[in-house]
Amino acid sequence: MDATTEQLHGHRSLQHHFENMEQQREAGTLGMWVFLVTEIMFFGGMFLAYTLYRSAYPQAFASASNHLDITLGALNTGVLIFSSFTMAMAVYFTQTGKPRPQVICLVLTLLLGLTFLGIKAVEYHDKYNDHLIPGRLIPGRPFGPEVAQEGDHDPHKLHLLPGATVRQVELFYWIYFAMTGMHALHMIIGAGLLTFLLIFSLKGRFDPEYHSPVEVIGLYWHFVDIIWIFLFPLLYLLGRHLEHV
Amino acid sequence: MKPIESFEIPEPSKVNYINAQYGLKSWLLTKDHKRIALLYLGSITFFFFIGGLYAMMIRLELLTPPGDFMQSATYNKVFTQHGIIMVFFFLIPSIPATLGNFLIPMMIGAKDLAFPRINLLSWYIYMLGGVITIYALLAGGVDTGWTFYTPFSTTFSNTYVVAAGLGIFVNGFSSILTGLNFIVTVHTMRAPGMTWFRLPLFVWSLYATSLVMILGTPVIAITILLLAFERLAHVGIFDPALGGDPILFQHLFWFYSHPAVYIMVLPSMGVISELIANFSRKNIFGYSFVAFSSLAIAVFGFLVWGHHLFVTSQSVYAGMIFSFLSFAVAIPSAIKVFNWTATLYKSSISYDTPMLYALGFIGLFTVGGMTGLFLASLAVDVHLSDTYFVVAHFHYIMVGGALMGYLGGLHYWWPKISGRMYPEGWGRFSALVIFVGFNLTFLPQFVAGYLGMPRRYHAYPPEFQVFNVLSTAGASILGFGMLIPAIYFVWSMRYGKHAEANPWHLPGLEWRTQSPPPTENFAVTPIVTWEAYEFAPAEETEVVGKFRPEMERI
Numbered sequence: 001m002d003a004t005t006e007q008l009h010g011h012r013s014l015q016h017h018f019e020n021m022e023q024q025r026e027a028g029t030l031g032m033w034v035f036l037v038t039e040i041m042f043f044g045g046m047f048l049a050y051t052l053y054r055s056a057y058p059q060a061f062a063s064a065s066n067h068l069d070i071t072l073g074a075l076n077t078g079v080l081i082f083s084s085f086t087m088a089m090a091v092y093f094t095q096t097g098k099p100r101p102q103v104i105c106l107v108l109t110l111l112l113g114l115t116f117l118g119i120k121a122v123e124y125h126d127k128y129n130d131h132l133i134p135g136r137l138i139p140g141r142p143f144g145p146e147v148a149q150e151g152d153h154d155p156h157k158l159h160l161l162p163g164a165t166v167r168q169v170e171l172f173y174w175i176y177f178a179m180t181g182m183h184a185l186h187m188i189i190g191a192g193l194l195t196f197l198l199i200f201s202l203k204g205r206f207d208p209e210y211h212s213p214v215e216v217i218g219l220y221w222h223f224v225d226i227i228w229i230f231l232f233p234l235l236y237l238l239g240r241h242l243e244h245v
Numbered sequence: 246m247k248p249i250e251s252f253e254i255p256e257p258s259k260v261n262y263i264n265a266q267y268g269l270k271s272w273l274l275t276k277d278h279k280r281i282a283l284l285y286l287g288s289i290t291f292f293f294f295i296g297g298l299y300a301m302m303i304r305l306e307l308l309t310p311p312g313d314f315m316q317s318a319t320y321n322k323v324f325t326q327h328g329i330i331m332v333f334f335f336l337i338p339s340i341p342a343t344l345g346n347f348l349i350p351m352m353i354g355a356k357d358l359a360f361p362r363i364n365l366l367s368w369y370i371y372m373l374g375g376v377i378t379i380y381a382l383l384a385g386g387v388d389t390g391w392t393f394y395t396p397f398s399t400t401f402s403n404t405y406v407v408a409a410g411l412g413i414f415v416n417g418f419s420s421i422l423t424g425l426n427f428i429v430t431v432h433t434m435r436a437p438g439m440t441w442f443r444l445p446l447f448v449w450s451l452y453a454t455s456l457v458m459i460l461g462t463p464v465i466a467i468t469i470l471l472l473a474f475e476r477l478a479h480v481g482i483f484d485p486a487l488g489g490d491p492i493l494f495q496h497l498f499w500f501y502s503h504p505a506v507y508i509m510v511l512p513s514m515g516v517i518s519e520l521i522a523n524f525s526r527k528n529i530f531g532y533s534f535v536a537f538s539s540l541a542i543a544v545f546g547f548l549v550w551g552h553h554l555f556v557t558s559q560s561v562y563a564g565m566i567f568s569f570l571s572f573a574v575a576i577p578s579a580i581k582v583f584n585w586t587a588t589l590y591k592s593s594i595s596y597d598t599p600m601l602y603a604l605g606f607i608g609l610f611t612v613g614g615m616t617g618l619f620l621a622s623l624a625v626d627v628h629l630s631d632t633y634f635v636v637a638h639f640h641y642i643m644v645g646g647a648l649m650g651y652l653g654g655l656h657y658w659w660p661k662i663s664g665r666m667y668p669e670g671w672g673r674f675s676a677l678v679i680f681v682g683f684n685l686t687f688l689p690q691f692v693a694g695y696l697g698m699p700r701r702y703h704a705y706p707p708e709f710q711v712f713n714v715l716s717t718a719g720a721s722i723l724g725f726g727m728l729i730p731a732i733y734f735v736w737s738m739r740y741g742k743h744a745e746a747n748p749w750h751l752p753g754l755e756w757r758t759q760s761p762p763p764t765e766n767f768a769v770t771p772i773v774t775w776e777a778y779e780f781a782p783a784e785e786t787e788v789v790g791k792f793r794p795e796m797e798r799i
Contacts (some may be wrong), residue, residue, distance in 0.1 A: 017357035017434075019770070027359040034425045034459055042463035045497055046472070049482050052493060135480030135487075159335045174480040178471065200538040 013210040025212040027081040036223045039186075041226055046179050050234060051170055059161040060168030062239030066159065068176070069123055069130060075234040076119050080225045081114035091218045093200075094211040102214075103201050109221065110194045113187055120184055127173070134174040143170045176235055183231060186224045192215045261664065261761040272701035276361035277764055282347035282362045283662070285338060286369050290731070292334040292375060297724060304686075304720040312704040320703035321388035322404065328391030333413050334375055336647050337505060341423055341458075342511035344370070344654045345451045347662060349427060351755040351762065352445050354436025354771045359429040366401055367422040374416030381408035392502070395483040395494040399475045405632045407476055410469045417462045417469075420508075424458030427451055430667065436754075438773035445753055445777050446522075446535050450515025453539035457504045457511070457546060465501035468494065492557055499550035507546040509643055511539055513606065513650025520603035520653055521585045523751050525592030528778040531584045538577035545574040566622055571621035578614050578661050580609060597749075598672030602653030605680045609645025613638060618690065631701075633712075634694030637687045645683060650729065652679070659734065660748045663763040665741030678726035685719025752779050 018024040053059050067135050090105035127133055134143050144158060144166055158169060197217055200206065205215060262279045302323045306314040315323065345362065349387075351359050358364050375629040381387055387409040389398040398406050431444070431452050471482055471492065481487025498720060522529040529535055551559060551567030585607055595599065616638040619625050629635060659667050693712035698705055707711070747756040752775060758767050 015361075017355065017361065023433055026431050030432055031360060031363075031425060031429045034428050038421050038425070038459045038463045041460055042467050045464050045467035049471075049493060052490070053482075053488075057488070135478045137474075137478045137480060142600075160277070165488070171481065171488045174482065178474070178482075 002045065011209055013205070021209055025215075028212040028216050028221070031120070032219045036219065039223060039227075042181070043179070046175065047230075050175050050179070053168075053175065054234075057164065057168040057171070058239065060164035061172050063159060063161045063164045064169045064172035064176075065239050067127075067130065068236045069126060070236050070240070072119055072123050073232055076116050077228065077232045079112050079116050079119070080228050083109050083116070084222050084225045086112065087218045087221045090197075091211070091215050094206050094214045095141060095208055097208045099201065099204065099206075103198065104208070106194060106198050106201060110191060110198065113191045113194065113221075117184060117187055117191070132173050134170045134177065137177065143173070149227075179231055179235070183224065183227050186227070190217075190221050190224055193220065260763060261665070261759065262634050263761050265764050274365075275359070276365055278346050278350055278358050278361065278364055279662075279762065279766075281364050281368055282343050285342040285346060285371070288368075288372060288375065289335050289338055289343065294731075296335055296395065297727065299323050299330065302722065303327060304717040306703050308717045310707045310710050312561070317703045318388065321390075322386035323378060324701060325390050326382055329378065329387070329409060329413065331643075332391055332505070332509075333416055334371075334378065335598070336509040336643055337420055338371060338423070339509070339647065339651045340516060340654060341427070341451060341454055341508075342367075342419075342434055342518065344447075344658060345427060345454075345512060346423070348658065348755055349430055349448060349451060350434065351446050351661075351758070352753065352769065353431065353434060353439050354754055354773060355430065355434035356765050356767075356770075358426045359434055360426050363422050363749050364426055366698050367419040367426070370422070371416055371419035374412045374414075374419065376412075377415060378409055378412030379558075381405040381412060384408065392498060393469070393472060394498075395472065395475070396485065399472060399481075399484055400486075407473045410473050414466055414469045414473075417466045420458050421462045424455035424462070428459065436771050436773055437465075439754075440773075442536075443775070443777050444531065444536075444775055446518035446529060446532070446539075447512075447515035449536040450511045450518065450539040451544040454508055454511040454515075456540075456543045457508050460547065461501040461504040461508070461641045464497060465505075467495040468501070474490045492554070492559065495557060496550070499553045500547070503550040503553065504543075504546045505641070506642060507542055508612070509647040510650075511542060511645045513654075514539065516650040516657070517585065517603050517606050517752075518581075520599050520657060521588050522778045523559045523657075523749060523753070524597060524600035524603065525589050526780050527588055527592040527648055528776075528780065529584065531580075532777065533554035534580055535584050538580040541577035542574060545570065545577065549574055549621075552621050552626070555623055556630045558602075559674045565608035568621055570624050572618065575614060575618060578610075582611055582614075594620035596673070597656075598667070598669060598676050599657035601673060601676040601680075602649050602656065605676065606646060606649040606653065608783040609641055609649060609683070611678075612643055613641030616641065629694065631699055632694035633698045633700055634688040636700050637690035637694060640687045640690075645687070649679075652676075655734075656730075657749075658755075659737070660744030661755060661762065662765050663734075663738050663741070664744050665737045666744050666748065667730075667737045667741060668733050671729060675726050675729035675733075678729065679723060679766050682719050682722030682724075682726050686716050686723055687719070689713075689715040689719075742783075753777075 014021055014024060018027070082096065086105045086108040090102055090109060093099075093102035093105060116235065128141075130137065131144050136142070152187070158166065160166070160169070194217065197214055262277055266275075272284065275281060275284075302315070303320075306312065306323075308314075312320065328786050346358070350353075358539055382405075384405050387402075387404045387406055389402050389404070389406055393406070393410065431448060435444075453681045474479055475483055475489075481486075481489040483490060483491050484488045518529060518535055549567060549571040550688050551563055552571045555564050555568075585603075616634070620629055620635060620638060656667060656672055659665070689712035692714075694700075696709070698712070744760045748760070749756070754771060754773065755762075757771065
């Protein structure tokens with residue numbers, strides 16, 4: 001940043017309790033990093049549960065993994081990684097003061113985020129059709145209905161590996177829905193934040209001296225992507241080498 | 246730039262943060278950290294009295310051995326609600342959200358916290374969580390104990406578990422936002438010259454508290470969320486019938502809830518460090534040790550949760566490690582106690598009300614901490630687990646520790662907050678009443694618990710009656726003692742003597758502006774050229790504004 005402190009002082013976006021734009025930007029960035037730490041701890045509880053039950057029921061987790069759509073999962077991973085790239089470019093164009101490409105990048109990021117949510121919705125719908133939604137999350141539609149009455153033997157299409165039970169597969173699917181659902185909620189919030197950024201960008205609120213909202217929301221967006229980067233291999237890929245019985 | 250002589254308090258202006266604006270809207274939409282602190286002060290006092298009412302009901306029931314005052318099911322709800330209200334809605338926000346909110350910007354020479362809007366938002370979230378919880382209490386209450394152990398809470402209890410859990414879940418975000426705000430503020434908003442090692446120890450301890458808040462609270466949030474889903478949708482991470490593990494709940498719960506004890510007591514320790522140094526008019530003994538012991542407590546505090554699981558199926562080896570680590574956390578705590586005591590040595594102590602609370606804290610916290618070591622010992626814990634010994638132990642920390650610090654701090658900074666003095670005579674009297682009442686309430690519980698009286702029962706064998714009568718008598722005295730400050734604080738707001746800018750004649754930055762402070766805290770951004778607790782010679786400290794120039798070193 002080449003502007004001196006005097007020039008920065010009195011920027012229209014400077015809040016009264018900060019001395020200068022630099023201090024305001026630092027506070028905003030640190031605030032987001034601290035918030036992301038809390039997010040790590042929040043998801044950490046679920047990652048712990050995943051680790052615990054994966055080590056307790058490896059066969060059930062492998063059986064359950066086989067029912068996830070690896071193509072859609074991989075596609076979604078690509079979509080998110082690309083959205084992180086467009087987000088990073090949006091930050092770059094804001095910092096260098098290029099409003100047009102900045103707006104284009106924000107729109108692209110938003111569209112990619114919505115694409116992810118759309119594909120996720122398709123996946124959830126497949127799980128609904130396959131009776132793979134655990135417990136009473138959907139009232140009146142229990143997990144694997146034909147099988148539940150017959151006890152824990154091999155159900156009609158779960159293809160359980162030896163040692164796995166339906167209950168354990170159901171537990172996997174609860175963890176799957178809890179983790180991906182919480183991730184999707186974060187994506188929805190992220191899409192809302194991007195919309196705000198877009199509105200403010202179109203109003204021309206950001207310039208090379210005031211770009212911290214773009215930067216800070218960018219951090220959040222990357223974080224949500226990283227969560228998915230962990231979820232994809234843990235839920236979709238691990239244990240797939242154990243072929244169907 | 247020439248350093249401004251910030252010791253010179255500018256001509257007291259008639260305008261301060263309280264009368265700067267009028268009307269309900271100016272309070273409910275304020276972004277001033279001082280006004281938000283007062284909003285918090287009012288609301289946590291409200292919750293404190295609700296929690297206190299439940300405490301009184303518990304003590305009334307336990308006055309006699311049979312369960313005659315209420316049914317066992319009612320009793321379960323009463324102690325649960327006492328715990329939930331006191332822990333989540335009084336103790337955790339108490340010092341950080343009121344004194345911390347008010348003082349951190351003033352102590353570091355800032356105009357406000359880094360995120361004033363988030364600060365206001367945290368109060369609204371707190372109130373929303375409070376309203377949901379009160380709904381749960383009014384709709385029929387909750388009976389799981391404040392610990393919400395599964396599978397009772399998920400499968401068997403037919404009370405308002407989800408509503409109460411939701412209240413705590415929502416309230417957690419207020420705690421997270423407060424912690425986040427404090428951390429960013431201390432990092433980025435310090436006045437020129439206010440280096441880390443010039444920070445008052447109160448700021449250090451709140452910084453450590455904030456670390457615990459941001460690292461621990463999200464874990465309880467996800468735990469409660471999973472518990473609520475488990476109860477509503479019959480999906481099971483914690484239910485053994487569904488392949489889950491109830492011990493996982495206990496691990497996740499205590500991963501937050503043990504450090505939560507440090508959220509309660511660390512700020513209190515910060516207050517005590519201020520009081521001990523300032524009322525003995527001496528620099529604190531071993532500043533950096535006291536500062537770093539706060540961080541050490543915050544870090545070690547995260548590694549000891551397993552001592553709540555000694556009597557579960559937790560592995561013996563894990564138990565041994567958790568036992569060792571729980572002993573280890575006593576070291577930084579003891580460093581503080583020894584350093585406070587060493588500060589008192591050969592100092593000029595004045596026994597004003599805040600100092601009485603501080604001295605009380607040292608004794609009570611020591612008892613609470615030492616009895617904690619009994620419970621951290623594997624074999625002894627088997628005998629003492631779930632007895633009144635545990636109840637007495639954590640009340641010595643939470644009431645004897647956290648509450649004493651809170652009351653001491655409230656008296657100490659009351660002149661700054663309200664611009665009025667509290668009545669000193671009544672202050673000392675109530676401090677004494679509270680100290681006596683507190684010990685009479687909880688000392689007998691150690692004995693009753695050691696002899697085998699279990700907690701959470703509404704009836705007990707007659708041989709324990711003598712301890713319970715003593716305890717109930719003590720609780721009455723304690724309750725009476727609490728009413729006195731509640732009355733005179735309100736009284737003093739209108740009729741108290743006007744406070745000067747620096748009524749205690751102290752060097753801290755918060756005393757170098759008028760009382761009550763202006764909205765911007767300081768007329769000009771101060772430039773700090775002195776160390777923390779840098780006292781001038783006694784004969785000069787009496788005159789406000791005169792004792793700075795010769796101390797100017799840089």
